[in-house]
Amino acid sequence: MNGKKRNTLSAWVCNIPALAFAGSIVVFPIIYTAYISLTNMNVYHWFDFAVIGFKNYISALSVVDSGFLRALGLTVLWTALNMILQLVIAFVMASLLNIEKLRPRKVYKTLLMFPWAMPGYVSILLWKNGMFNPQFGLLNQWLSGWGSEPVRWLAGDVLAFICCLVVNLWLALPFMIMIMDGALQSVDKSYYENAMLDGAGWFTRQIRLTVPAITPIIAPAVVITLFTTFKQFDVIYLLTQQVGAKTGANIHTVLTYAYENAFVTNNYGFSSAVSIIIFLLLISFALLSKIRRPGNEKNI
Amino acid sequence: MRRIYERAGLILLNIFFIAICFAVLIPILYAVSVSLNGRNSIFGSDFSFIPKTFTLENYRAVIFGQPVLLWLGNTIILAVSSVCISLLAAVPGAYSLSRLRYRGRKTILSGLLMLHSFPAILSMFAIYKLLSPMGLINTKLGLILIYIGTMAIFGLLNLKGYFDSIPIEIEEAARIDGANGRRTIVSVLLPLAKPAIIVTGVMVLIYVWNEYIYAITFMTGESNYTLAAGLYSLQATEMSGSWPIFAAASVVVSLPILIIFFAAQKHMVSGLTAGGVKG
Amino acid sequence: MKRFILFILAITAMLSLPACGGDESGGEGKGLGLVIWHDKEDAVAAALQAELDTLKPDINVRLEKKNGLTEALKMVGNDPKAAPDFYFFAHDKLGVYAEMGILSPITELVDKAALGGFLPMTIEAATYKGAVYQLPIYFETLLFMYNRALMPDDEVPATTEELYSFMASGAGGKYGFIEQHSTAYYSAGWIHGFGGGIVTEDGVPLLDTPETVKALEYHGKFVERMPGESEYATVNTLFREGRAASTIGGPWLVPTARESGIDLGLAPMPVVDETGLPIAPYSGVQGLHVLKVAADNPEKNAAIREVLKLLLNPGIGAAMAKASGCAPALEACYDADDIKNDSLVMMMRQTAEKAVPMPNIPEMDVMWNVVSNLLVDINMRGRDAAEAAADAQKNAWDLIKAMK
Numbered sequence: 006m007n008g009k010k011r012n013t014l015s016a017w018v019c020n021i022p023a024l025a026f027a028g029s030i031v032v033f034p035i036i037y038t039a040y041i042s043l044t045n046m047n048v049y050h051w052f053d054f055a056v057i058g059f060k061n062y063i064s065a066l067s068v069v070d071s072g073f074l075r076a077l078g079l080t081v082l083w084t085a086l087n088m089i090l091q092l093v094i095a096f097v098m099a100s101l102l103n104i105e106k107l108r109p110r111k112v113y114k115t116l117l118m119f120p121w122a123m124p125g126y127v128s129i130l131l132w133k134n135g136m137f138n139p140q141f142g143l144l145n146q147w148l149s150g151w152g153s154e155p156v157r158w159l160a161g162d163v164l165a166f167i168c169c170l171v172v173n174l175w176l177a178l179p180f181m182i183m184i185m186d187g188a189l190q191s192v193d194k195s196y197y198e199n200a201m202l203d204g205a206g207w208f209t210r211q212i213r214l215t216v217p218a219i220t221p222i223i224a225p226a227v228v229i230t231l232f233t234t235f236k237q238f239d240v241i242y243l244l245t246q247q248v249g250a251k252t253g254a255n256i257h258t259v260l261t262y263a264y265e266n267a268f269v270t271n272n273y274g275f276s277s278a279v280s281i282i283i284f285l286l287l288i289s290f291a292l293l294s295k296i297r298r299p300g301n302e303k304n305i
Numbered sequence: 306m307r308r309i310y311e312r313a314g315l316i317l318l319n320i321f322f323i324a325i326c327f328a329v330l331i332p333i334l335y336a337v338s339v340s341l342n343g344r345n346s347i348f349g350s351d352f353s354f355i356p357k358t359f360t361l362e363n364y365r366a367v368i369f370g371q372p373v374l375l376w377l378g379n380t381i382i383l384a385v386s387s388v389c390i391s392l393l394a395a396v397p398g399a400y401s402l403s404r405l406r407y408r409g410r411k412t413i414l415s416g417l418l419m420l421h422s423f424p425a426i427l428s429m430f431a432i433y434k435l436l437s438p439m440g441l442i443n444t445k446l447g448l449i450l451i452y453i454g455t456m457a458i459f460g461l462l463n464l465k466g467y468f469d470s471i472p473i474e475i476e477e478a479a480r481i482d483g484a485n486g487r488r489t490i491v492s493v494l495l496p497l498a499k500p501a502i503i504v505t506g507v508m509v510l511i512y513v514w515n516e517y518i519y520a521i522t523f524m525t526g527e528s529n530y531t532l533a534a535g536l537y538s539l540q541a542t543e544m545s546g547s548w549p550i551f552a553a554a555s556v557v558v559s560l561p562i563l564i565i566f567f568a569a570q571k572h573m574v575s576g577l578t579a580g581g582v583k584g
Numbered sequence: 585m586k587r588f589i590l591f592i593l594a595i596t597a598m599l600s601l602p603a604c605g606g607d608e609s610g611g612e613g614k615g616l617g618l619v620i621w622h623d624k625e626d627a628v629a630a631a632l633q634a635e636l637d638t639l640k641p642d643i644n645v646r647l648e649k650k651n652g653l654t655e656a657l658k659m660v661g662n663d664p665k666a667a668p669d670f671y672f673f674a675h676d677k678l679g680v681y682a683e684m685g686i687l688s689p690i691t692e693l694v695d696k697a698a699l700g701g702f703l704p705m706t707i708e709a710a711t712y713k714g715a716v717y718q719l720p721i722y723f724e725t726l727l728f729m730y731n732r733a734l735m736p737d738d739e740v741p742a743t744t745e746e747l748y749s750f751m752a753s754g755a756g757g758k759y760g761f762i763e764q765h766s767t768a769y770y771s772a773g774w775i776h777g778f779g780g781g782i783v784t785e786d787g788v789p790l791l792d793t794p795e796t797v798k799a800l801e802y803h804g805k806f807v808e809r810m811p812g813e814s815e816y817a818t819v820n821t822l823f824r825e826g827r828a829a830s831t832i833g834g835p836w837l838v839p840t841a842r843e844s845g846i847d848l849g850l851a852p853m854p855v856v857d858e859t860g861l862p863i864a865p866y867s868g869v870q871g872l873h874v875l876k877v878a879a880d881n882p883e884k885n886a887a888i889r890e891v892l893k894l895l896l897n898p899g900i901g902a903a904m905a906k907a908s909g910c911a912p913a914l915e916a917c918y919d920a921d922d923i924k925n926d927s928l929v930m931m932m933r934q935t936a937e938k939a940v941p942m943p944n945i946p947e948m949d950v951m952w953n954v955v956s957n958l959l960v961d962i963n964m965r966g967r968d969a970a971e972a973a974a975d976a977q978k979n980a981w982d983l984i985k986a987m988k
Binding site: 013015016019020022023024026027028029030031032033034035037038041098101102104106107109111113114115116117118119120121122123124125126127128130131132134135136143175180183184187188190191192218221222223224225226228229232235236238260268273276277280283284287288291 | 311315318319321322325326329330331332333335336339393394395397398400401402405410413417418419420421422423424425427428430431432434435450451453454455457458459460461462463465466467469470471500501504507508511514515516517533536537540548555558559562563566567570571
């Protein structure tokens with residue numbers, strides 16, 4: 006009994022530093038934003054703001070219109086597609102990279118990490134101007150080399166969405182591959198040897214053995230990627246919606262929509278209320294999705 | 306016969322990876338090529354990967370025309386401190402989460418994970434309100450605090466996942482051999498978790514290296530910039546459409562990360578498969 | 585070995601922490617230190633710094649480049665520890681900051697009579713609710729530029745219809761005219777040319793007025809003959825590569841165009857046939873703003889007055905105008921020969937007489953995006969102008985109401 010208590014105590018002590026850091030940088034802003042959302046802090050009451058109750062939430066509901074719901078639907082689609090593609094591609098790539106006789110794997114791994122080594126906005130600008138630009142972009146130069154008509158990549162809604170998806174995969178896959186790779190390497194190889202004796206095929210082996218073995222290891226990274234994807238702002242905004250460089254596509258995630266319809270007002274009370282609403286939506290989605298399915302619960 | 310198949314398979318695999326790597330690198334090769342191009346027609350319709358007039362002028366302009374070494378120094382201080390402190394905080398925390406069962410553990414973890422979903426756009430203001438009374442605005446310490454805090458939950462959970470995958474029997478075996486608790490952790494568990502620790506460290510490093518929003522908001526004056534913030538300030542704006550220099554700067558900023566990544570590869574081979582089975 | 589490395593890393597971390605905690609403000613010998621935030625190119629900053637250095641050793645003014653200046657000011661604006669004493673920026677944000685209460689009117693710090701020496705347009709731009717919040721230095725506006733190789737001097741259109749027929753004649757497979765057509769800043773000129781507007785001084789959006797709708801419809805016919813995309817890099821490059829005969833662009837386009845070997849001509853804006861008014865773009869006035877925390881500080885007040893007084897000297901306006909390719913705000917600057925003979929500066933001044941200063945009211949902050957969306961709707965998505973304008977007007981009202 007006594008030992009258990011001491012255990013609990015020392016466990017808490019071990020966790021205090023990490024929790025304190027996370028608490029001040031992640032939790033405090035949420036609490037503060039919740040507080041601001043109850044005040045009238047805006048351009049006209051920047052320093053002398055007062056608590057005004059839930060008025061901001063009432064006006065925030067005006068942002069939740071058909072445009073917002075469309076953006077919400079698109080965000081869910083965006084997140085789902087991204088996650089599925091990332092997991093499948095990263096798994097395949099990492100498995101192939103771990104084939105024993107592949108000698109230059111270090112070189113491949115390093116090259117594949119390249120997209121991750123640049124600040125995100127630089128890469129997005131490169132894609133937008135270097136690849137997708139209809140007048141000068143590489144894609145259209147190649148197309149015209151083959152005698153095709155130039156394509157306006159970022160103008161149509163569907164095509165622009167696909168382009169954003171490609172860029173996001175390009176940006177996010179290195180991280181996922183690295184996580185998968187690390188997880189695969191920590192799986193005990195003797196599992197495989199046993200399974201191989203049973204005569205199981207590659208595919209069966211992966212599904213039966215590897216996937217369950219790496220799931221707990223990659224779970225935190227996957228969950229965090231899920232949230233990052235959901236709240237992804239830069240890719241869609243910088244590629245299609247930047248003021249002064251809009252491309253004509255009408256695609257919005259909840260965040261870009263909220264940015265154009267709330268954050269630009271400089272009304273912090275109002276935008277805080279919108280943020281809290283989005284936050285609550287996100288959490289309910291997370292709860293609805295399979296993060297908490299029974300088998301997984303003990304892993305996270 | 307089997308050997309031939311294996312050979313052919315390997316060759317195909319190598320071709321596959323070479324093709325994939327090339328495809329992935331196209332936008333970056335584009336940047337490299339722009340940065341080496343002597344003529345200023347960046348968006349020119351006559352773009353080719355091999356620059357028609359080769360020049361290193363843009364690199365010279367970046368390295369000598371901008372305080373890049375100063376920015377590099379700032380970035381290294383921030384990155385090294387953030388990585389070290391993050392790991393020092395996360396390793397024991399993750400270990401205790403993985404090995405010790407105690408009340409409140411599950412709630413904290415899923416709770417913290419949930420909170421990570423808060424959109425960061427508005428966090429900025431709150432973080433300012435938090436750091437300002439402590440006098441941490443426009444200091445590296447303030448930025449380090451932000452970076453560690455942002456990555457703390459991730460580090461904790463990521464490491465815990467790996468600790469979970471290390472069979473507890475290995476520890477017990479060490480204990481039977483007479484090692485005490487702390488020594489077990491330091492000499493048995495940490496080496497086994499080395500890949501995970503390095504992966505987490507690299508993750509924090511890349512985050513700090515590429516982060517620019519906090520850096521430009523909370524730091525003033527070019528001499529306090531990080532590389533990413535300096536790069537951001539070089540960005541081709543309407544006034545100064547200096548794309549070749551921007552491209553060269555992007556390459557310069559990314560290079561150290563790639564070197565570190567390449568160097569870290571060696572250590573990212575699992576301690577478990579390499580050492581655990583043997584030991 | 586590994587532990588040794590870890591140990592070294594830990595030590596480095598420990599050592600670096602206190603070292604980086606220290607702030608670097610003040611310092612630099614004797615004299616009172618003042619800080620100016622700006623986000624300008626190095627040449628412009630250097631011209632200003634050179635002038636400010638004449639106040640040494642009594643007053644040390646330091647220019648600090650600050651990216652994301654407008655957002656940062658909202659945060660630190662009234663924090664004496666973190667706020668700068670001045671910021672150097674365009675006039676269009678001063679309404680926001682004045683309402684927030686972080687700016688000091690400069691009329692309290694300079695001799696009122698001295699303000700009479702500025703071009704009236706610049707003082708108008710600097711005035712918000714009756715108070716002057718900016719000491720104007722130079723201003724910029726968009727100019728009609730053409731490539732003499734593709735558009736000879738005698739073919740330069742005087743009216744918009746002439747411009748249209750030039751575009752329709754299809755100058756040898758090149759674009760007759762290009763602009764950033766779906767960007768509020770560039771299209772505002774057309775709207776003004778029809779007597780329409782984006783927002784009134786009192787914050788009333790004007791997007792669904794008949795004049796504005798007519799302008800948007802008329803403008804649409806030109807857009808059909810331009811490339812689909814309207815962002816800066818595309819438009820700029822097409823012009824620089826000689827694939828477009830004419831454009832509307834800022835002074836920043838001039839040096840790059842000349843470097844690319846374009847025989848560049850500058851002309852007055854074409855006149856809209858229907859109204860007889862020229863295309864009247866927005867103008868931006870760049871100048872110095874004083875923060876309230878600094879002006880209220882008795883130690884700094886006198887020094888701030890000295891700095892402002894120094895900047896009333898025509899020499900500095902001329903130097904900075906040269907560095908930026910813009911036009912000085914002080915009337916007296918135009919007496920100097922090198923300004924008088926600079927065709928760019930003189931054309932800028934001429935255009936600026938018709939130009940409309942960007943609104944400086946807080947409401948304008950939300951209008952940029954609404955107008956851009958409206959232009960995209962009409963120009964790129966083919967929506968009916970009246971219908972799209974009505975929606976945009978409603979959206980603008982919603983956002984303006986949400987500000988309070």
